[in-house]
Amino acid sequence: MEIVLAIVVGILYTAGVYLMLRRSILKFIIGLIFMSNATNLLVFLSAGLVSGSPVFVDGEKINAEVMADPLPQALVLTAIVIGLGIVVFTLALKYKFFELTGTDDLDQLKKTDN
Amino acid sequence: MKIIKRIYYTLEFIGFYLFNLVKANVYIAWDILTPKIHMKPAFMEIPVRLETDFGLLLFSNLLSMTPGTISMDISEDKKIVRVHVLYYKTDEIMLNEFYKMQEKIKRITS
Amino acid sequence: MNSVILQLAAKYLKWLFIVFAVLALIRGHNSPGGGFIGGLMAGLAIVYNGFAYDTFRIKERLQNFPEWLIAGGLFVIVLSFFPSLLLGETIMSGVWLKISLPLVGELKLGSPLLFDIGVFFTVIGVTLMFIFSLTQKR
Amino acid sequence: MITLVALPILIPFVLIIGMLVCRSDKLARWLGPVASGLLLLLTVVLFVFVQKHGVLAIQMGGWEAPFGITLVVDYLSALMLVVSAIILFVIAVYALNFLPDSININRFFIFFFGLAMGMNGAFVTGDVFNLFVWFEVMLMSSFVLITMGRSKDQLEGGIKYLALNLVGSLLFLAGVGLLYGKTGTLNMAHLAEILKNDDQAILMNTSAVLFFIAFGIKAAVFPLYFWLPASYHTPNITISSLFAGLLTKVGVYTFIRFFTLFFVHDPQFWHQILLVVAGFTMVAGGLAAAAHYETRRILSYHIISQIGYMIMGLGIFTPLAIAGAIFFTLHNMIAKTNTFLVSGMINKARGTFELKEIGGLFKESPLTAILFMIPAFALAGVPPISGFFAKFILIKAGIENGNYVITAVAIFTAMLTLYSMIKIWNEAFLKKQPGNGNPGRSYSFSFAEYFPSVLLGIVSILMGIFAMYVFGYTMEAANQLINPDLYIETVLKGIKL
Amino acid sequence: MEYNISIVVLIITFSFLLAALVLAFVRLLRGPSVNDRIAAMDVIAVIVMAFILTYSIMVNKAIYLDLPVIISLISFIGTVAVSTYLKHRYG
Amino acid sequence: MDNVIISIFLLAGSFFILIASIGLIRLKDLYSRLHAATKAPSFGIFLMLIGVSIFFNTPMVYIKSLFVIFFIYLTAPLAAHAIIKSFQEKDKDDSEKKITEL
Amino acid sequence: MQYILLLFLISSLAIFILPGWLKKQKALVLSAVQVVAFVYFAARIPEITTAEAKYIFLEWIPALGLNFEFLLDGLTMVFALLVTGIGALIFLYAKAYMKSYEGTDKFYLYLMLFSAAMLGLVLSANLIQLFIFWELTSFLSYFLISFFHEKESARKAAFQSLYITGFGGLAMLAGIILLGSVVDSYSLQDWINGAESIRQSNFYLPGLLLILLGVFTKSAQFPFHFWLPGAMQAPAPVSSYLHSATMVKAGVFLLARLSPVLGGTNEWIYIISLIGVITMLTGSYFAITQTDLKGILAYTTINALGVLVLLLGINTSESIKAAMLFLFIHAFYKATLFMVAGLIEKKTGTRELSKLGGLVKYMPFTFVIALLALLSMAGLPPLLGFLGKELIYEAKVQSPGIASLVLILGVTSNVFMVAVSLFFARKVFLGKPNTFGKTPNEKGAAFLIGPGILVLLSLVLGLFPGNLGTAVIKPALGVVSSEMIDVKLKLWHGFNQVLFLSLLTVFLGVVLYWAMLKKKKLLETWRKVNSVIFSIELDEVFAWVMNKFVQVAQFKTKIVQHGYHRYYILTIFVFTSLLLWFQVFVIRSWEFDLSFSLNPFYISGLAVVILGAAITSAVSRSRIVTIISMGVAGYGISLIFMYYSAIDLAITQILVETLTLVMFMAILQKLPRFAVLSSKRTRLRDFFIALSFGSVMTILAIKAVNVNLNPTISDFFVENSYNKAFGENVVNVILVDFRALDTLGEVTVLTIAATGVFLLLKTKNKKL
Numbered sequence A: 001m002e003i004v005l006a007i008v009v010g011i012l013y014t015a016g017v018y019l020m021l022r023r024s025i026l027k028f029i030i031g032l033i034f035m036s037n038a039t040n041l042l043v044f045l046s047a048g049l050v051s052g053s054p055v056f057v058d059g060e061k062i063n064a065e066v067m068a069d070p071l072p073q074a075l076v077l078t079a080i081v082i083g084l085g086i087v088v089f090t091l092a093l094k095y096k097f098f099e100l101t102g103t104d105d106l107d108q109l110k111k112t113d114n
Numbered sequence B: 001m002k003i004i005k006r007i008y009y010t011l012e013f014i015g016f017y018l019f020n021l022v023k024a025n026v027y028i029a030w031d032i033l034t035p036k037i038h039m040k041p042a043f044m045e046i047p048v049r050l051e052t053d054f055g056l057l058l059f060s061n062l063l064s065m066t067p068g069t070i071s072m073d074i075s076e077d078k079k080i081v082r083v084h085v086l087y088y089k090t091d092e093i094m095l096n097e098f099y100k101m102q103e104k105i106k107r108i109t110s
Numbered sequence C: 001m002n003s004v005i006l007q008l009a010a011k012y013l014k015w016l017f018i019v020f021a022v023l024a025l026i027r028g029h030n031s032p033g034g035g036f037i038g039g040l041m042a043g044l045a046i047v048y049n050g051f052a053y054d055t056f057r058i059k060e061r062l063q064n065f066p067e068w069l070i071a072g073g074l075f076v077i078v079l080s081f082f083p084s085l086l087l088g089e090t091i092m093s094g095v096w097l098k099i100s101l102p103l104v105g106e107l108k109l110g111s112p113l114l115f116d117i118g119v120f121f122t123v124i125g126v127t128l129m130f131i132f133s134l135t136q137k138r
Numbered sequence D: 001m002i003t004l005v006a007l008p009i010l011i012p013f014v015l016i017i018g019m020l021v022c023r024s025d026k027l028a029r030w031l032g033p034v035a036s037g038l039l040l041l042l043t044v045v046l047f048v049f050v051q052k053h054g055v056l057a058i059q060m061g062g063w064e065a066p067f068g069i070t071l072v073v074d075y076l077s078a079l080m081l082v083v084s085a086i087i088l089f090v091i092a093v094y095a096l097n098f099l100p101d102s103i104n105i106n107r108f109f110i111f112f113f114g115l116a117m118g119m120n121g122a123f124v125t126g127d128v129f130n131l132f133v134w135f136e137v138m139l140m141s142s143f144v145l146i147t148m149g150r151s152k153d154q155l156e157g158g159i160k161y162l163a164l165n166l167v168g169s170l171l172f173l174a175g176v177g178l179l180y181g182k183t184g185t186l187n188m189a190h191l192a193e194i195l196k197n198d199d200q201a202i203l204m205n206t207s208a209v210l211f212f213i214a215f216g217i218k219a220a221v222f223p224l225y226f227w228l229p230a231s232y233h234t235p236n237i238t239i240s241s242l243f244a245g246l247l248t249k250v251g252v253y254t255f256i257r258f259f260t261l262f263f264v265h266d267p268q269f270w271h272q273i274l275l276v277v278a279g280f281t282m283v284a285g286g287l288a289a290a291a292h293y294e295t296r297r298i299l300s301y302h303i304i305s306q307i308g309y310m311i312m313g314l315g316i317f318t319p320l321a322i323a324g325a326i327f328f329t330l331h332n333m334i335a336k337t338n339t340f341l342v343s344g345m346i347n348k349a350r351g352t353f354e355l356k357e358i359g360g361l362f363k364e365s366p367l368t369a370i371l372f373m374i375p376a377f378a379l380a381g382v383p384p385i386s387g388f389f390a391k392f393i394l395i396k397a398g399i400e401n402g403n404y405v406i407t408a409v410a411i412f413t414a415m416l417t418l419y420s421m422i423k424i425w426n427e428a429f430l431k432k433q434p435g436n437g438n439p440g441r442s443y444s445f446s447f448a449e450y451f452p453s454v455l456l457g458i459v460s461i462l463m464g465i466f467a468m469y470v471f472g473y474t475m476e477a478a479n480q481l482i483n484p485d486l487y488i489e490t491v492l493k494g495i496k497l
Numbered sequence E: 001m002e003y004n005i006s007i008v009v010l011i012i013t014f015s016f017l018l019a020a021l022v023l024a025f026v027r028l029l030r031g032p033s034v035n036d037r038i039a040a041m042d043v044i045a046v047i048v049m050a051f052i053l054t055y056s057i058m059v060n061k062a063i064y065l066d067l068p069v070i071i072s073l074i075s076f077i078g079t080v081a082v083s084t085y086l087k088h089r090y091g
Numbered sequence F: 001m002d003n004v005i006i007s008i009f010l011l012a013g014s015f016f017i018l019i020a021s022i023g024l025i026r027l028k029d030l031y032s033r034l035h036a037a038t039k040a041p042s043f044g045i046f047l048m049l050i051g052v053s054i055f056f057n058t059p060m061v062y063i064k065s066l067f068v069i070f071f072i073y074l075t076a077p078l079a080a081h082a083i084i085k086s087f088q089e090k091d092k093d094d095s096e097k098k099i100t101e102l
Numbered sequence G: 001m002q003y004i005l006l007l008f009l010i011s012s013l014a015i016f017i018l019p020g021w022l023k024k025q026k027a028l029v030l031s032a033v034q035v036v037a038f039v040y041f042a043a044r045i046p047e048i049t050t051a052e053a054k055y056i057f058l059e060w061i062p063a064l065g066l067n068f069e070f071l072l073d074g075l076t077m078v079f080a081l082l083v084t085g086i087g088a089l090i091f092l093y094a095k096a097y098m099k100s101y102e103g104t105d106k107f108y109l110y111l112m113l114f115s116a117a118m119l120g121l122v123l124s125a126n127l128i129q130l131f132i133f134w135e136l137t138s139f140l141s142y143f144l145i146s147f148f149h150e151k152e153s154a155r156k157a158a159f160q161s162l163y164i165t166g167f168g169g170l171a172m173l174a175g176i177i178l179l180g181s182v183v184d185s186y187s188l189q190d191w192i193n194g195a196e197s198i199r200q201s202n203f204y205l206p207g208l209l210l211i212l213l214g215v216f217t218k219s220a221q222f223p224f225h226f227w228l229p230g231a232m233q234a235p236a237p238v239s240s241y242l243h244s245a246t247m248v249k250a251g252v253f254l255l256a257r258l259s260p261v262l263g264g265t266n267e268w269i270y271i272i273s274l275i276g277v278i279t280m281l282t283g284s285y286f287a288i289t290q291t292d293l294k295g296i297l298a299y300t301t302i303n304a305l306g307v308l309v310l311l312l313g314i315n316t317s318e319s320i321k322a323a324m325l326f327l328f329i330h331a332f333y334k335a336t337l338f339m340v341a342g343l344i345e346k347k348t349g350t351r352e353l354s355k356l357g358g359l360v361k362y363m364p365f366t367f368v369i370a371l372l373a374l375l376s377m378a379g380l381p382p383l384l385g386f387l388g389k390e391l392i393y394e395a396k397v398q399s400p401g402i403a404s405l406v407l408i409l410g411v412t413s414n415v416f417m418v419a420v421s422l423f424f425a426r427k428v429f430l431g432k433p434n435t436f437g438k439t440p441n442e443k444g445a446a447f448l449i450g451p452g453i454l455v456l457l458s459l460v461l462g463l464f465p466g467n468l469g470t471a472v473i474k475p476a477l478g479v480v481s482s483e484m485i486d487v488k489l490k491l492w493h494g495f496n497q498v499l500f501l502s503l504l505t506v507f508l509g510v511v512l513y514w515a516m517l518k519k520k521k522l523l524e525t526w527r528k529v530n531s532v533i534f535s536i537e538l539d540e541v542f543a544w545v546m547n548k549f550v551q552v553a554q555f556k557t558k559i560v561q562h563g564y565h566r567y568y569i570l571t572i573f574v575f576t577s578l579l580l581w582f583q584v585f586v587i588r589s590w591e592f593d594l595s596f597s598l599n600p601f602y603i604s605g606l607a608v609v610i611l612g613a614a615i616t617s618a619v620s621r622s623r624i625v626t627i628i629s630m631g632v633a634g635y636g637i638s639l640i641f642m643y644y645s646a647i648d649l650a651i652t653q654i655l656v657e658t659l660t661l662v663m664f665m666a667i668l669q670k671l672p673r674f675a676v677l678s679s680k681r682t683r684l685r686d687f688f689i690a691l692s693f694g695s696v697m698t699i700l701a702i703k704a705v706n707v708n709l710n711p712t713i714s715d716f717f718v719e720n721s722y723n724k725a726f727g728e729n730v731v732n733v734i735l736v737d738f739r740a741l742d743t744l745g746e747v748t749v750l751t752i753a754a755t756g757v758f759l760l761l762k763t764k765n766k767k768l
């Protein structure tokens, strides 16, 4: 199963990178979200997968069954929330930029380079 | 006494709601699964006879979940509900039905 | 959207959301939920409210409300460090208080919960600030 | 006492809250510098402790390593903390006079301390994922700072800055995930211990690539540096200065940390590629600096060029070379910030950063000239200011280790540096103010305006004159990095204080 | 939890849901109006809930029910948001 | 016996959800699609929740199920309403293409 | 002797704090300091001739081999006396010369510091220390040359000299480090002790070449000589100090210093002699064609430097003796002539030969002084110059191997020098007087003190050279050639081959002078021919190179920093993909379990839906479809999280996805429509780059799952979540307890993002 999910990761990365290479800033942001999702999934996946056993311990009882690895879950959760902050800021930035310049075309953004 | 009555009406309303629910869904399932689709859509405006906001909400809600109607909008003054009707018969028949619903709601919300 | 139906619903939904958000927060240590989830839910409730009225009314009444929420949340987080400091333990160590209550049973209150509460308020504030900024009339 | 280790993170955090609540500019103007001064004091105390104990570590929340998050301060961290605290302090003072009215100073300090928090966190954390979090804190603060003026240029620069850095962040996160997947741990010391004894450690290389790219973007090495020249010159000079000294150096720090502590299993590949990248970085940055006539652009490209030296030290990978890289980093943080500060003063005096429109400053304000000269000479490697020793150590290390090509490139780049510095000096200071005798907006600076630059200048000179101590510390740091046993032991087994 | 739901039932349920998902997705892709797409998205949210319910039975863990509670609460907010945007009809 | 009941509820529920999706595809205009998309999925979830409640048979599950049903029945009409309202204010003009193509 | 340096440093800074009456006489103060130093050194002459050299060691950075080591031996003495002695005179001269200029404080500061640096250089017995002082002289001379910095030519010349000497200096540093690594020390003594191993090591030749690069640039050897004429932009005191006795002699000093270590090999002899000869010729040849007073002097300086380098290259005790003596001679006459040139410029307002003439009428003393100095330069008796020339010829006669060639070239070069000297005297002082703006005079006695003393010295020492030989030259010779030979200097050597050569030189020189004077057309033609043949002036080449370099830099920068943002991103991904694919290829040995299964089918189905959503989102031209598809993919991912036991995660994902959707919608009204902006080819290319990255990430994911080097640390969390942290939801416990610090950072990110968004979007008058 991991292979299928690894492929999903690849697909998400592909979509993300492809979108990031577009000229529209909006598409760039969407690409960013895809890539962010891909990365989260990758982190989640690479520790190995266990289905159907959420990591809730039942009081002091020793748990016999194999539990999923809780650590990547916590990491990804953190990453998702951080990603939210970043995405919204990026959106706001894009919004403000568009308001000022009226362009969404990344190729128009050449003023600060030369 | 009033409370018991209220509880009774509420239970009755729930039953009514559930019945309509099942009816609505069976109807839709049937219509969708059979090759021919028997729909006769129309827009209608229903005068509101309810006083409370909660009642109004319940009514518009009920309309959407029961067979053939979806509430589209409530006028600003909360006097008219506009609905989309899927199986239109006549204004009279339909309005009657709607008033009946409103009565039931009124009994539990006023 | 400025729709009567949505506004009618918002009246009740808002509180429902908040109740559930608080539930998610306080149950979070033992079942799904926690400060983030609770905070996001509460934030979304207010967001919905804004959409229903097509304006974000709260903003007009309490201009700096989100900011106070954030600052308050962060402050609670800082507060949660003090028990461990006062007891001379490593900073951010969990300090727990067990209270036996009738009916409810044993209740465990700890600094990590305080921490989570801080997160909760911060996240609400952040969500509000986001949406208020993005939707303000320009 | 050990709580001290956590304070570089927690104090800025508290200050962020304070600044959020603080609505009075007056209070902020007072609180910002004083708090940064205290932070500096704290880092110095930490450094003294490190001198006493070698490595300090705290297990946050009392959860023993490798399970909880460990904060570690060794020589390298302590040095970085102290030097960056100096810069923070200086910028806090500088901001009082050089921040434009359009930027609210109490808001500025929110992000300023956010940056401080993220950076300090990155320096002290001993946990890979935690490092990611601090990077994000730092990055987010810098995003806001760079766009604070809300001008078109700033927003454009901000978008580029943000876009490329976010790619870096995501690759970083992916690297952390893969690392955890393969080793089952996040603690750096634990990672080092696992990989030390594992003959399969070579499998880490793919994760290392991701870190390499991520840090490469942060540190602005070739060919990943594009965001820097596109953005560093856009914000207010206070903010540019803040970035110039600090941001890329955090990338360098993590480079050094990761590639000495646990990515040490494939030296042939990594050291080669580090050297190649270092060489291209030096030359590309140096050439571009030569091509420009706007002070901030020159200085921005110059940052890149100098990053190359730091990476070169890591690539040579002898204790001396790493000491050189660290020395270079410390020196560069101070001197580079100072050049930006002075260029801000030039701008204040003349209203422009364009060299072609400036002149006559030597005559008009000799003190400003000296203030520029010190960091410029430091960067150009004029003895006995700090930069000479940094370059000397690196060249010595390069030659003694037989890395002739990179050494030659380094020497060539030194000439490029000299060229850029002389260009600014010639144009802004020596030549007559262009235009028919119009001296522009003449401006005499107050003590408070001079102070930041003076302080940094003194630090640069002291770093040169007392190079024996600085070198001693960096050598100590390098030895700790090359033989990380003490680090590992302290983190995993704790220390008694 | 002495019940043991036949795997066949679960598979059929899953198949129904998957088919529903695909169909809804097709509508989402085809439009033609944005409103159709939103409607499809709304249905997809319900399908997700249904998935979770079925799955909770399959693995016999009631804890999964927390998810539908939250999805049911918030999924429509997206719908309202998108609709609001459409109403403004900005290009 | 309970097994069978649960199974029936599950199947029926997912069936109604499938109906909704088929309706989305088959029906010709937005209004009729919305009729399908509002009523059937909610009902499907309703049925499935009954099955789930019986299956787990704990108070907590009952409470949660009730909440889910309550929420869905509260929000589904709102969503439908929002969609329709926004559709109508566009004067039934399918201007998606006009909006997005350049 | 380190205290002398300290004294210099303090006195140079003290200028700024002197009380008013003393400040007026700052030049005298500094001159006095120089005298003190001179006396200090002179008093130690007996010590160096009799006892061991005086050596002081101060620890600095021993780990780097960098310590302060001062050494006062015979060689140092020669230079120390020159630096301080001439220094004293220069400051006297400067007092008069600089009177009319602004910013003299700065000037004296630079000059005194320079003097200190030069002294430090010659006193250094540690090569890195030496290098430090070496660089300091370069930089200080930069400031001195650019003293009139508002003139572009001055800035240009200063930059040129700094750039060339700086470059040489760095090369030299590399050479020092390279050779230092052989004996693991930079201490001169260690180098001398380990001379044999240095000469035998593989690093010898590269090290030598690198050091020579430093020497040649500093001492203005061909082809780096061109910075020196340019440097004449400096005020006259600077030229007479730096370019006669000090700065340019640093290279010669280093050659002499290192001669015991590196000298005597064939490489040494041939390379250095060759460069020396060429430089010598270049200098004398171009000296003739100059029309500017200081230009002439600059080229004659180049000639002298060539001679010195040549002599040290020949590396016999005779040649070294000649070199040591010539150091003095040249310093004396050249400092004099520079001072005179400065005086003339000052008094007449020009340095052009054609505008000068007949000055003897107005400036008789100056004429006498200049004439004597010129005679010394021409090598005529009874001046010290004659002695020098004789010794040089002697050395050349005895030079191994290439004697005849060197001799011929040497004579040729000296012929030019004789002619130039005579020409100089004739054109400036004799002939009919030109009309000047103001009548020249000799007011300001201080002008003449310096040159007068030097010329007097030249004359006295020429007549009675014995003491100079035994007291100063002999110890120096002992240091350089490490054999103590007696140095007996006398004016009269008797009739021999050398005397014949001298006579021949003088004769030819006079002939040449006559030709230049009388056949004006000849001179004109010569200058023309020169300007055709040598149309490539090296300083123009330098300027051209720098110019081209900037152009190339600009071109390259435009190519690399082109501004097309997405190509930056593209570069990053291509680079990353390449590295990753390479690593995957290299480390393909990991074992992995490729059990491909589509079970459970609903997850596979989900994968398909996510795929569809991703594709739709990527290619759709409708913004809303793109965004909604993104949301669908997000929901799908949340289901995956849910399926694999991450409930909190799934919930968070859904909440965040919804919130993101809402945020998008909130601003979508103000965002532009999509348009097809890139061509099909571009899109295809981008797709393949994306695919390459995506697929390599897939491989990495599979690899991470299959490789397990260590049991995971997570068991700890599961075990202790309830027992120690009192929570059943392990993920939440990790977030708020085990790894609460992460959460702290995360909350900070959110806070900053929110505040930032607010600030970014706030309307103008709103204050937060």
Ligand code: NA
Binding pocket: A046, A047, A048, D180, D181, D182, G704, G705, G706, G707, G708
């Ligand atoms: Na794994």
Ligand code: NA
Binding pocket: A046, A047, A048, D181, D182, D183, G703, G704, G705, G706, G707, G708, G709
């Ligand atoms: Na693994």
